Amino acid sequence: MVKTERNKTITRPSEVRVKDFEEVSQGFTYELMKAEAERCINCKNAPCTSGCPVGVKIPEFIQCLKNDDLDGAVKIIKLDNNLPSICGRVCPQEKQCEDKCIRKLKLGGSVAIGSLERFVGDYALADSKPIPKPSKRLDYKVAVIGSGPSGLTCAADCANAGLDVTIFEAFHEAGGVLVYGIPEFRLPKDEIVKKEINKLTELGVKIKYNTVVGKTVKMQELLEEFDAVFIGTGAGLPSFMNIPGENLNGVYSANEFLTRVNLMKAFKKGSDTPVFVGKNVAVVGAGNVAMDAARTAKRLGADNVYIVYRRSKEEMPARIEEIEHAIEEGIQLKLLTNPTKILGETNVEGMECVKMELGEPDSSGRRRPVEIPNSEYVIPVDEVVMSIGTRPNPLLTREYADLQTTKRGTLIVNEDSQETSVQNIFAGGDAVTGAATVILAMGAGKNAAKTIIARANSKNV
Amino acid sequence: MNKILRKRQLSENVNEYVVQAEDVAKHARPGQFIILRVDGEGERVPFTIADIDTKLGTITILVQTIGMTTYKLSLLNEGDYIHDFVGPLGNPTELSEYKNIVLVGGGIGSAVIYPQAKFRHQNGLQCDVIIGARNKSLLVYEDEFRQNADNLYIVTDDGSYCEKGFVTTKLETLIKDGKNYDCVFAVGPVMMMKAVCDLTKKYGIKTIVSMNSTMVDGTGMCGCCRLTVGGETKYACVDGPEFDGHQIDFMESVNRSKFYKEHECECYKRELEKNGKN
Numbered sequence: 001m002v003k004t005e006r007n008k009t010i011t012r013p014s015e016v017r018v019k020d021f022e023e024v025s026q027g028f029t030y031e032l033m034k035a036e037a038e039r040c041i042n043c044k045n046a047p048c049t050s051g052c053p054v055g056v057k058i059p060e061f062i063q064c065l066k067n068d069d070l071d072g073a074v075k076i077i078k079l080d081n082n083l084p085s086i087c088g089r090v091c092p093q094e095k096q097c098e099d100k101c102i103r104k105l106k107l108g109g110s111v112a113i114g115s116l117e118r119f120v121g122d123y124a125l126a127d128s129k130p131i132p133k134p135s136k137r138l139d140y141k142v143a144v145i146g147s148g149p150s151g152l153t154c155a156a157d158c159a160n161a162g163l164d165v166t167i168f169e170a171f172h173e174a175g176g177v178l179v180y181g182i183p184e185f186r187l188p189k190d191e192i193v194k195k196e197i198n199k200l201t202e203l204g205v206k207i208k209y210n211t212v213v214g215k216t217v218k219m220q221e222l223l224e225e226f227d228a229v230f231i232g233t234g235a236g237l238p239s240f241m242n243i244p245g246e247n248l249n250g251v252y253s254a255n256e257f258l259t260r261v262n263l264m265k266a267f268k269k270g271s272d273t274p275v276f277v278g279k280n281v282a283v284v285g286a287g288n289v290a291m292d293a294a295r296t297a298k299r300l301g302a303d304n305v306y307i308v309y310r311r312s313k314e315e316m317p318a319r320i321e322e323i324e325h326a327i328e329e330g331i332q333l334k335l336l337t338n339p340t341k342i343l344g345e346t347n348v349e350g351m352e353c354v355k356m357e358l359g360e361p362d363s364s365g366r367r368r369p370v371e372i373p374n375s376e377y378v379i380p381v382d383e384v385v386m387s388i389g390t391r392p393n394p395l396l397t398r399e400y401a402d403l404q405t406t407k408r409g410t411l412i413v414n415e416d417s418q419e420t421s422v423q424n425i426f427a428g429g430d431a432v433t434g435a436a437t438v439i440l441a442m443g444a445g446k447n448a449a450k451t452i453i454a455r456a457n458s459k460n461v
Numbered sequence: 462m463n464k465i466l467r468k469r470q471l472s473e474n475v476n477e478y479v480v481q482a483e484d485v486a487k488h489a490r491p492g493q494f495i496i497l498r499v500d501g502e503g504e505r506v507p508f509t510i511a512d513i514d515t516k517l518g519t520i521t522i523l524v525q526t527i528g529m530t531t532y533k534l535s536l537l538n539e540g541d542y543i544h545d546f547v548g549p550l551g552n553p554t555e556l557s558e559y560k561n562i563v564l565v566g567g568g569i570g571s572a573v574i575y576p577q578a579k580f581r582h583q584n585g586l587q588c589d590v591i592i593g594a595r596n597k598s599l600l601v602y603e604d605e606f607r608q609n610a611d612n613l614y615i616v617t618d619d620g621s622y623c624e625k626g627f628v629t630t631k632l633e634t635l636i637k638d639g640k641n642y643d644c645v646f647a648v649g650p651v652m653m654m655k656a657v658c659d660l661t662k663k664y665g666i667k668t669i670v671s672m673n674s675t676m677v678d679g680t681g682m683c684g685c686c687r688l689t690v691g692g693e694t695k696y697a698c699v700d701g702p703e704f705d706g707h708q709i710d711f712m713e714s715v716n717r718s719k720f721y722k723e724h725e726c727e728c729y730k731r732e733l734e735k736n737g738k739n
Contacts, residue, residue: 236682256683274724
């Protein structure tokens, strides 16, 4: 076997991209896509597919690419993944499909499956042919709560099967975390997210904006009007550290900071929605959201942006590409560092931290960070963004107590059907798993749709 | 898009809007709030519900022109549409366990206590009302309160109407006169609510206030509206907006409310200039 090196996607130079919010990675050209597809050796047992949370038939779609059959590739991917242009951009491929690729260690690096998927997804989105209408219509009404990845997927599958679908969205715009959380420079809204949503409405899916289920409309009312309900409300409740000074002006949850910038467009000059950007910004946490917040702060004009993380670089949970991009853009890592206090009278004037070292592995298998006594020091910052995770929003479960939840507030579902403790109410995505990935949420939405469609078919016999 | 059915100017810079919003009106209860965006580029701003008509499917809000969004709103008239209007958010007021209560409204805060006065009046429950404003032109809902309060007391800071003084002065007089209130529900500027709470703490009277924090989503996902209550961080949007006033760190809330002052002033100026005013 020939050791050909993995092809790199076209990436805008850091000194240019850090000044705007346009997409960082430009993906593959057709030629690069072809060259990368050729690297797939189509191994028999397809370990990549086993690494994909939704089991996309990866070697099969890559074979189509080798034959210039893009439509074929779209068909194969969409059997398992409705949103390839999104997943190609935001999936942690290096921990999933690409981690299992036989080329990973000795043959020039894993096949760039994510970038190939993105290429196929973008091709499908650019296709302006009218969407084929479902071959039959079933008398079966589905309410989908939330228009994030799980809700969009569940809605699309149900609509494709001829069901009558209505999405209820709390915000004035659809997309959930895809629009309020993930920044423009990583996932363009008009070119990608809006197009996916337009395809849904073309399919006949109705979207009710500004509708908070549990407040504007009660769950009981949905159950009376709809045959099935899918809850895809995500994990929108931000966690704070509960350290002194967290309510000072200049301390944000990553959710708030990113929502102001992304959904409310505070990144545009003259925007109505304000956002504060300090000279020196500390982002606490090291997941994708933390990288997003840090890189957003940099783009908004912060001089110094620090990622403050209590473990070491190896344990950083963000996608490798995001960490690399962040470092290229001048984000500074303050590892093995944990905040203890935010200083200031009215506004943030600094953050006191303690140094950490790694001890014995904890229940997560990662080495537990332990404080080094008397190692406190102050980082001079005027803004702190807390990005240490989110929990499911209790708004709906408080209003409709029949839904069983875990102690962490996540909904309990049957793993095969995604059905909750209440018949005909299904759930998936972060509302069930706690903060996880787009692809897992999508998979859950797909799974729930299967059960819902089966019920619709048996009702309509 | 929600249509403005009626607009009424209540004072120099306070307008009352009756907005078509069947979905919101269906479940809305006194004490809850809505979030609106004036136009497709607008910020999300919360307003407490001042009146609900479930039959007509309307929600009433009172808006004092103090910044860009409220100024943009002031330019809208009957027949115009508000781009986004979501609610009812937050928890309803729960005062049924109290027998002898006084509602205290400062300035535009009177709009928040009004539905409670109406609710108690309609249900045959006692309710006294104190409303106060800097001067006569800023007083709102006097007639509405006359019809719904057992006793209505009006004060103005400058004495331009009724008694001269602050709501706290009046409240203290009433307490000293042996009114025996078991609950005070106070809504208005943060410093006024703080003053009321400082007073009632002295007399050991349970006091509930409604916090009008800055918000983005209003459903608990951003944490912008957080405040400290009894040493714990709470969200005004999902845990409130009403809290035990004796437990609130008011100075922190005052500080948080000032965070975007500069931006707000700039935007307001820009908006005025755009409309040929300065």
